[in-house]
Amino acid sequence: MSNDILAITEHLNGNVADISYEMVGGAKELAAGFGGQAIAIMLGSGMAEQAGTFASDATLYVDDPALAEFNPAAYGRVLAALVEEKSPRLIMFGNTSMGMDLAAWLSVKAGVPCVAYVNHLAVEGGELVATAQIYGGKMAAECVPAGDSAIVSVMAGAFPLDAGQGSTAAEQMASPVSLDDLPIRFTRLIMPEAGDVDITAQEKLVAIGRGIGSDDNIELAEELAEAMDAVLAASRPITDAGWLPKTRQVGKSGVSVKPKLYLMLGISGAPEHIEGMKDAEFIIAINTDADAPIFDVAHYGTTEDLFDVAEAMLEKLE
Amino acid sequence: MNIVVAIKHVPSTADELEINDEGVNLDFDEVDFTINEFDEQAIEQAVLVKEASGGEVTVIGVDVIEELDGVLHTALAKGADKAAKIVGDLEPPIDSHTQARWLADAIGGLTPDLVLTGVQAVDDLDGQIGPMLAAYLDLPYVGVVTGLSVSDGTATVHKEYAGGVMAEFEVNLPAVVGVQAAEKPPRYAPISKIRQMAKSADLEEYEADENVGDSGCEIRKMAKPVSAGHAEMLEGDAEEVAEKIIEILEERGLL
Ligand SMILES: Cc1cc2nc3c(=O)[nH]c(=O)nc-3n(C[C@H](O)[C@H](O)[C@H](O)COP(=O)(O)OP(=O)(O)OC[C@H]3O[C@@H](n4cnc5c(N)ncnc54)[C@H](O)[C@@H]3O)c2cc1C
Ligand SMILES: Nc1ncnc2c1ncn2[C@@H]1O[C@H](COP(=O)(O)O)[C@@H](O)[C@H]1O
Numbered sequence: 001m002s003n004d005i006l007a008i009t010e011h012l013n014g015n016v017a018d019i020s021y022e023m024v025g026g027a028k029e030l031a032a033g034f035g036g037q038a039i040a041i042m043l044g045s046g047m048a049e050q051a052g053t054f055a056s057d058a059t060l061y062v063d064d065p066a067l068a069e070f071n072p073a074a075y076g077r078v079l080a081a082l083v084e085e086k087s088p089r090l091i092m093f094g095n096t097s098m099g100m101d102l103a104a105w106l107s108v109k110a111g112v113p114c115v116a117y118v119n120h121l122a123v124e125g126g127e128l129v130a131t132a133q134i135y136g137g138k139m140a141a142e143c144v145p146a147g148d149s150a151i152v153s154v155m156a157g158a159f160p161l162d163a164g165q166g167s168t169a170a171e172q173m174a175s176p177v178s179l180d181d182l183p184i185r186f187t188r189l190i191m192p193e194a195g196d197v198d199i200t201a202q203e204k205l206v207a208i209g210r211g212i213g214s215d216d217n218i219e220l221a222e223e224l225a226e227a228m229d230a231v232l233a234a235s236r237p238i239t240d241a242g243w244l245p246k247t248r249q250v251g252k253s254g255v256s257v258k259p260k261l262y263l264m265l266g267i268s269g270a271p272e273h274i275e276g277m278k279d280a281e282f283i284i285a286i287n288t289d290a291d292a293p294i295f296d297v298a299h300y301g302t303t304e305d306l307f308d309v310a311e312a313m314l315e316k317l318e
Numbered sequence: 319m320n321i322v323v324a325i326k327h328v329p330s331t332a333d334e335l336e337i338n339d340e341g342v343n344l345d346f347d348e349v350d351f352t353i354n355e356f357d358e359q360a361i362e363q364a365v366l367v368k369e370a371s372g373g374e375v376t377v378i379g380v381d382v383i384e385e386l387d388g389v390l391h392t393a394l395a396k397g398a399d400k401a402a403k404i405v406g407d408l409e410p411p412i413d414s415h416t417q418a419r420w421l422a423d424a425i426g427g428l429t430p431d432l433v434l435t436g437v438q439a440v441d442d443l444d445g446q447i448g449p450m451l452a453a454y455l456d457l458p459y460v461g462v463v464t465g466l467s468v469s470d471g472t473a474t475v476h477k478e479y480a481g482g483v484m485a486e487f488e489v490n491l492p493a494v495v496g497v498q499a500a501e502k503p504p505r506y507a508p509i510s511k512i513r514q515m516a517k518s519a520d521l522e523e524y525e526a527d528e529n530v531g532d533s534g535c536e537i538r539k540m541a542k543p544v545s546a547g548h549a550e551m552l553e554g555d556a557e558e559v560a561e562k563i564i565e566i567l568e569e570r571g572l573l
Contacts, residue, residue, distance in 0.1 A: 312557050
């Protein structure tokens with residue numbers, strides 16, 4: 001058992017994801033509480049330079065052609081081996097597409113408890129206290145994982161970015177395990193289709209969510225957006241239903257936007273949506289649920305019905 | 319193709335959520351339960367694969383609050399062929415590791431070619447059952463998947479990253495895949511068909527093994543999140559609110 005913290009960093013297309021630096025920053029803060037080191041872990045190929053950009057106490061960079069692109073099977077094998085060898089106090093993943101494949105899996109393989117959706121971590125009297133954001137951001141659950149090792153997956157934005165940026169020379173090593181005969185093979189990256197409007201370049205967005213109810217009601221939102229000289233954006237259920245193109249999706253698996261105005265109609269404010277719009281300059285939320293998490297993020301809000309408000313606004317604007 | 323889909327009943331987050339007297343969980347008597355939205359996607363994806371490649375779809379769930387039947391009947395009405403549930407003297411909350419072990423034991427016995435789960439559910443804090451199932455069954459796992467096709471013992475999946483970027487993987491079967499969204503929006507099942515399933519369907523039952531250990535993740539406190547700020551709420555009826563919004567936007571030069 002060591003008191004070290006491993007921050008499992010991520011990258012795509014040669015770029016280190018922000019969450020990696022956030023985790024390293026968070027790990028540094030916590031490592032002092034445990035009396036251990038904050039160790040950044042990077043898996044990749046030809047990434048030695050990027051591996052040197054963390055403000056960690058130490059960085060371990062595992063280089064292998066099979067690790068060039070994320071592959072849950074390859075990454076899982078390497079991480080299981082590293083964790084067995086190092087038996088860290090804490091392992092941090094991002095609550096991201098990559099982290100979500102690995103955290104719970106490793107939890108079973110390593111026999112270590114896992115807390116997902118973590119947005120706050122503290123060390124109290126040598127114990128780790130993890131706070132998770134559950135029920136779509138409506139509840140905060142606090143827990144102390146039993147035993148002397150734990151895995152967490154942390155939300156984007158839980159820790160400041162800059163505290164994790166620095167220049168610690170990485171120790172490079174070859175994969176400690178064979179990466180032959182992987183049951184999963186990466187074949188290609190598929191980039192988003194261009195063509196539709198670029199919502200990241202808009203000053204004003206009217207964003208619609210599941211509260212819009214049906215396909216037929218999109219027209220009302222469209223008219224309102226037009227009257228305001230704004231463009232329509234949406235939460236995931238709307239693009240999954242095919243009511244608006246995927247290019248309009250804001251959030252974790254969509255795009256991040258920073259418009260001057262983000263007017264929201266019937267969006268609850270799940271963590272995955274907030275991730276993509278929290279930096280908007282001015283946010284107004286219309287949602288009939290007074291407990292909707294979006295009201296903790298918006299500047300102005302109303303619990304009036306979205307259709308009534310949208311129609312009244314349209315009338316006044318026309 | 320023998321396809322198994324693990325499905326789950328979760329508290330509806332559209333409602334007001336009350337905390338129980340101990341302050342460590344929701345008051346389950348005060349909330350409505352609904353099928354996890356991503357499980358609806360997983361069911362649709364399973365039926366699409368069946369329609370394209372042939373085979374059979376079995377849905378299975380841990381019947382934590384003894385109300386899973388409705389969800390299983392709905393899945394059958396949407397095109398699943400068989401349904402099963404894991405039952406016992408179950409007292410929620412039950413951690414994900416324990417549930418994953420029960421599911422792994424039952425699913426392993428069904429010798430599946432493909433296991434689908436929802437990418438996640440909103441109600442638990444100890445991770446996702448999909449990767450845990452894969453770990454217990456010693457199968458590969460890919461999650462956050464929005465497209466899946468099968469040929470010659472291999473699944474081709476599209477996994478979503480941020481910004482609309484996707485990665486394509488080939489995965490040896492059998493495998494576990496966590497579904498974010500099916501290739502088509504989930505089909506609708508008429509109430510009459512669900513009723514018919516409720517009358518005629520046989521639900522296979524598996525007994526939960528009480529000797530399975532827990533994950534060591536106990537919630538010591540649950541509460542509504544304390545936030546740094548809160549929106550200023552606009553008072554009045556819809557007319558007045560609309561008026562105020564327009565005023566505020568004009569003041570800020572946004573109209
Ligand atoms: C890996 C992963 C990635 C994801 N990525 C994204 C992403 O990029 N973007 C994203 O948005 N989501 C994403 N999600 C989904 C996310 O978890 C939520 O499910 C989603 O954001 C909910 O969308 P919503 O707020 O529109 O719907 P809901 O949460 O259903 O909210 C609808 C809201 O409308 C309100 N409402 C209903 N009727 C009315 C009315 N008449 N007037 C006013 N208000 C009304 C309700 O009170 C409710 O709050 C992702 C999930 C996962 C697991
Ligand atoms: N009790 C359960 N019964 C069946 N499937 C489950 C259960 N809990 C979780 N799952 C599956 O695992 C996925 C992820 O859920 P969770 O682990 O709760 O985030 C769900 O979408 C289901 O497919």
